[in-house]
Amino acid sequence: MSYLRKIEYTIIPEEPFKILRNCSGCGCKTLFHNTNRFRVNANGNKIDVWLIYQCIKCKHTNNLTIYERCKPESILQQEYEGYLSNSGKLAFEYGTDSKFFTRNKAEVDWSNIKYIINRQNGMIAGNDQFFQKGDLLVIHNSYSLKIRTDKVVSEILNLSRSRIKELEKSGAITVTEERQEHKIIIKIEKEIITKEPFEVKML
Numbered sequence: 001m002s003y004l005r006k007i008e009y010t011i012i013p014e015e016p017f018k019i020l021r022n023c024s025g026c027g028c029k030t031l032f033h034n035t036n037r038f039r040v041n042a043n044g045n046k047i048d049v050w051l052i053y054q055c056i057k058c059k060h061t062n063n064l065t066i067y068e069r070c071k072p073e074s075i076l077q078q079e080y081e082g083y084l085s086n087s088g089k090l091a092f093e094y095g096t097d098s099k100f101f102t103r104n105k106a107e108v109d110w111s112n113i114k115y116i117i118n119r120q121n122g123m124i125a126g127n128d129q130f131f132q133k134g135d136l137l138v139i140h141n142s143y144s145l146k147i148r149t150d151k152v153v154s155e156i157l158n159l160s161r162s163r164i165k166e167l168e169k170s171g172a173i174t175v176t177e178e179r180q181e182h183k184i185i186i187k188i189e190k191e192i193i194t195k196e197p198f199e200v201k202m203l
Contacts, residue, residue, distance in 0.1 A: 004134035007119065009156060011141045014114040016095025018056075020107045025058035031109060032062055036091040038083040039063055047072050049083050051094050064104040066094065098144040110146040117155060130193045131157070137186035149177050149184055157192060167192065 016034035023030045032053040041048040047070050050063035066083075067075065082090040094100050101108050117139070131137070139152055153175055154161045167173045172190040177183075 025060035135188040
C-alpha cells in the first residue's frame, strides 16, 4: 500500500538521565544527577575516564566508567580534549546513552524523563489539526526512552488515550511498535481531526 504522506517524528530527551543507586552519605537509595564533569586519570601508559554523577541530596559522587585502563592512542584527540574541558555536549551524549548505563549496571530513573517530540520539519507534535487517510506516521525513539506507546501516540495525534483505543478498535488507525528498530508506526486508515494544539514534554 502506498501512503499519501510519510510524516516522521523524533523523541528527544531534554536533559541527561538521572540514576538511582544506594548513597553512602544518605544511607539509602537516592537520585544521582549528571554533573557534566569528567574525571581523567593517567597511570603510566594507561588512561581511565569517568563521568561524574552526584547525589541530589547530600552531594556524594559516583563515577560511571567510560574507559578503563585504556591506551591513550585508542582515544580520539578531540574526544580526549572534550573530557579534559568537561564538554557539555559529550556529557549529554553519555548521559542519554542507554548502553552506557547498561555497561555500568546503573539504574536509570525512567519515571521523570523530560522529552520533546519533534517533527522532521521542525514542528512540535500536536501542531497538526488533522491527519488524512493514507498518512503514515513514523516515530523514532533513538534514545530508547521507556515511554508507553499509547502515551506517545496520544501526544502525536493530540487525543486522549481512551480515544486512541477507540480509533484502533474501529480500524481508523493501526499502531505497531518495532522495538529492535526503536520506532512506532501509525497508519491512518480514516481522516482524524485532532483537538487544539498542545505541547507535552514530560512523562
